[in-house]
Amino acid sequence: MSEKKNWWGFAGPVVGVRVYRNDVRVVRSGRPFAGDVEKVSPIRGMVHELTWKSRRRLMFTALNSNVDFGLMITLTYPRVFPQSGKEVKANLRDFLRHMRKRAFYGQFEYLWFLEFQKRGAPHIHILCDLSLPCDVRERREMYACVSMLWAASVATTNVDHLKAGTRTERLRSQDGGRRYVAKYASKTEQKKVPVNFQDVGRWWGCSRGVPPIEPPLVHCSEVELRHWLKVGGWEYLPDKHTPMYSVLYNAAKHLPSDQEYDIIEL
């Protein structure tokens, strides 16, 4: 009796899982295909849109990061705005560098992502781990400081821009930032680049402390994994003929707690 095979048929069997804060990665043994094909060096194309692949990476990073994003800063341009991604990124780089250098901010972990407004203007959201001061006056100082840094970064003397260029807001819950990213990443509308805009570059990025550290491998078979997920009530368990995907979203909380695993040190 010939068994049905699919894309995963040439990948190895499930060896274990890595349980992140929110998601679970399935680890398989073996290689997906033999590496004896002649290696060509593909020429990279231009970035045209925010792809689903990129969205998934962003989601994974945000949802599993150990950084708590309590604050969101939104940077906007005035009526006149750059038509090149390089210019936008230069502004962003300046801004982030200045923010990081501020002694009173201490450590500054951030995750930014790019959007385009209807008018075609680029628009950057920055999630970060800063907290707003309780004191009203201090808080205003902070708002002003952020505004000034952004204004300086875009090298503008436009007073209107000073006021309208930034928005600094506290996110309701600890997971508010994560949810915001999920919303951004899962928007069905296409994230295309406006026609006149050049060299978009990356759509999102983060500081080095944001990406989650790889958790230890927890050895298990596919049968065991399916059992745990079923018992745990994970809703998206595929039927027996469909492979377990390499990333199981929102599955972490449906698995048994750490102590019940046989943790293997790396």
Place this chain on the structure above:
DNA sequence: GCCCGGATTTTGATTTATAT
């Protein structure tokens, strides 16, 4: 403040076997 450059991250292209 600004610039340089090494380290690291994000990205598109390519690859795999099989079903449609």
Place this chain on the structure above:
DNA sequence: ATATAAATCAAAATCCGGGC
């Protein structure tokens, strides 16, 4: 032909510390 998921590769973009 085309779609599929994911691993891999190298290019390009970004990060970040150090020098000025």
